[in-house]
Amino acid sequence: MRLCFLAVPLAALLAVSTAAAQSTAPASGASPPPALLGTPEPMAAHAVYFVMTDRFVNGDPSNDHREQGLPDHGTWGGRVPGAPAGKEDFVGYLGGDFRGLLDNAGYIRDLGFGAVWLTPIVEQPDEAFSGGTPAAWGKMFTDGGKSGYHGYWATNFYEIDEHLPSDGLDFRALTAGLRARGLKTVLDVVANHGSPSFTAPTQRDQFGKLFNEAGELVADHQNLPPRRLKPATNPLHAFYRTEPDIAELSNLDERNPAVVDYLVGSSLKWLGQGADALRLDTIKHMPLSFWKTYADRLRAEHPGLFMFGEAFTYDAAVLGAFTRPENGGISVLDFPLQEAMGEVFGTRDAGFEALVPALHLEGGPFANPYALMTFYDNHDMPRLDADDAGFINANHFLFTARGIPVVYQGSEIGFMRGTAEHAGNRNYFGQARIDAAPSNPIHAALKRIATLRANTPALQRGLQVNVLFEGDRAAFYRVLEHGGVAQTALVLLNKGDTAARFRIDALAQPGRWREAMGGGTRVLVAGEAFEAEVPANGAQVHLFERPLTAPALRSAAEAAARVYAAGAPPAP
Ligand SMILES: [Ca+2]
Ligand SMILES: [Ca+2]
Ligand SMILES: [Ca+2]
Numbered sequence: 001m002r003l004c005f006l007a008v009p010l011a012a013l014l015a016v017s018t019a020a021a022q023s024t025a026p027a028s029g030a031s032p033p034p035a036l037l038g039t040p041e042p043m044a045a046h047a048v049y050f051v052m053t054d055r056f057v058n059g060d061p062s063n064d065h066r067e068q069g070l071p072d073h074g075t076w077g078g079r080v081p082g083a084p085a086g087k088e089d090f091v092g093y094l095g096g097d098f099r100g101l102l103d104n105a106g107y108i109r110d111l112g113f114g115a116v117w118l119t120p121i122v123e124q125p126d127e128a129f130s131g132g133t134p135a136a137w138g139k140m141f142t143d144g145g146k147s148g149y150h151g152y153w154a155t156n157f158y159e160i161d162e163h164l165p166s167d168g169l170d171f172r173a174l175t176a177g178l179r180a181r182g183l184k185t186v187l188d189v190v191a192n193h194g195s196p197s198f199t200a201p202t203q204r205d206q207f208g209k210l211f212n213e214a215g216e217l218v219a220d221h222q223n224l225p226p227r228r229l230k231p232a233t234n235p236l237h238a239f240y241r242t243e244p245d246i247a248e249l250s251n252l253d254e255r256n257p258a259v260v261d262y263l264v265g266s267s268l269k270w271l272g273q274g275a276d277a278l279r280l281d282t283i284k285h286m287p288l289s290f291w292k293t294y295a296d297r298l299r300a301e302h303p304g305l306f307m308f309g310e311a312f313t314y315d316a317a318v319l320g321a322f323t324r325p326e327n328g329g330i331s332v333l334d335f336p337l338q339e340a341m342g343e344v345f346g347t348r349d350a351g352f353e354a355l356v357p358a359l360h361l362e363g364g365p366f367a368n369p370y371a372l373m374t375f376y377d378n379h380d381m382p383r384l385d386a387d388d389a390g391f392i393n394a395n396h397f398l399f400t401a402r403g404i405p406v407v408y409q410g411s412e413i414g415f416m417r418g419t420a421e422h423a424g425n426r427n428y429f430g431q432a433r434i435d436a437a438p439s440n441p442i443h444a445a446l447k448r449i450a451t452l453r454a455n456t457p458a459l460q461r462g463l464q465v466n467v468l469f470e471g472d473r474a475a476f477y478r479v480l481e482h483g484g485v486a487q488t489a490l491v492l493l494n495k496g497d498t499a500a501r502f503r504i505d506a507l508a509q510p511g512r513w514r515e516a517m518g519g520g521t522r523v524l525v526a527g528e529a530f531e532a533e534v535p536a537n538g539a540q541v542h543l544f545e546r547p548l549t550a551p552a553l554r555s556a557a558e559a560a561a562r563v564y565a566a567g568a569p570p571a572p
């Protein structure tokens with residue numbers, strides 16, 4: 001040992017001791033180099049597959065309840081009127097259930113995902129809504145004639161809707177089954193509202209009502225316009241605010257402690273049955289103070305619980321507020337980046353440079369952008385309007401850039417691309433399409449990049465250092481040196497229709513690089529540029545499995561780490 005040590009040339013010895021002094025014993029008053037990681041959040045390891053359960057797979061026709069609500073307010077099927085020839089969309093149930101989801105857990109896992117987000121599971125009205133504006137082809141957010149197939153119209157936050165479970169497969173068994181197949185469960189919950197609660201020609205059973213765990217009625221809107229509610233004198237109105245909020249949905253009053261108890265108790269119940277994380281609906285319709293209370297109470301029993309909210313806005317400042325610790329430290333769906341991805345990967349084909357501002361790598365309103373949920377479409381907006389190459393390129397970016405990817409069911413084959421709600425966005429995906437999906441080119445490319453992310457900590461948690469975002473080319477590093485892991489990924493993306501050359505010189509790192517999806521290796525010598533050719537609509541990821549030594553790259557990574565060091569959650 002000693003002989004070996006002495007055999008090292010003096011210059012190298014000096015270099016080693018200098019580096020050691022910098023990393024372990026900073027001069028008094030100087031701040032130590034920051035850990036090189038974007039986020040320590042454990043959920044960042046798991047890309048999320050988003051399932052709208054009723055529209056995924058009908059694994060058990062015996063829970064379809066096809067006669068429910070008949071003759072006048074049936075909940076099954078329900079074609080949206082006005083569809084052009086050959087097109088369809090439905091406002092009623094189509095039969096998807098826990099069995100259909102669990103039957104396909106292996107498919108989701110095999111695609112490279114580590115978690116499933118499923119739409120709310122709680123009891124919905126047993127008939128279609130007879131008030132509101134009738135749903136019509138191409139018109140979003142109209143609820144007339146619609147049923148609660150989507151799960152966002154709770155009447156009992158403590159009970160599972162009858163369309164979802166099967167014999168031997170309740171929610172607890174579902175989460176256990178998903179876990180056994182390598183998938184975490186992200187449960188969608190609503191705190192802002194219950195069901196549509198006024199404008200029906202006559203009051204209908206369940207609409208506007210809320211029941212507790214014992215099945216007792218605790219609130220009733222009585223089909224009254226919000227301003228006619230009398231919460232001060234009528235105990236059944238006390239759960240509701242007297243201002244309308246979203247469409248005809250009841251507007252829960254978070255100022256009433258009984259409402260907060262009701263919501264917290266419900267979330268705790270489902271967490272107790274194996275939900276690993278929560279997705280929070282419509283969070284900007286409730287005050288930040290509510291979310292702080294809610295998060296504190298859940299985390300008192302489930303320390304470190306990961307939650308992400310949906311605030312449908314492209315204003316990063318509004319979104320960022322939810323992520324601050326003083327407001328509950330809740331991650332959010334990254335709508336501004338979603339909007340930019342639509343520009344870049346959709347039919348407009350904007351250059352990669354359009355993505356850079358939304359990444360907020362150099363600062364911004366988020367406590368930490370590395371733990372945001374990134375996506376390019378969902379059930380509440382038109383699906384990504386892109387050709388196969390556009391989807392492939394979108395997934396290449398989504399699974400290599402900062403954030404936790406979320407993919408909406410069907411996107412792996414470009415299903416119903418470009419369509420909005422009431423124009424096909426939520427059409428039934430089904431077992432036949434799933435069985436055929438592996439032969440689709442989008443699916444093949446997604447599986448490749450998602451599997452790489454699942455196996456590559458730097459792509460999950462590493463700092464992002466951009467090198468080039470221009471036209472059809474993007475080049476960036478993801479750097480992770482934390483918790484015993486030292487790994488840097490160099491990501492090269494080409495969304496053009498011809499092969500593209502890359503040359504990284506100023507930020508090159510000498511040493512051994514392995515091409516993660518191609519298998520080749522190269523050893524870069526000091527001063528040599530990293531050069532590569534990436535095929536049309538292609539992605540290359542090269543991995544360096546040691547601490548960085550190139551001063552320019554190391555200092556760029558340290559600068560990136562400092563941007564969010566104060567706001568990042570504590571290291572494990
Ligand atoms: Ca079913
Ligand atoms: Ca029901
Ligand atoms: Ca509200």
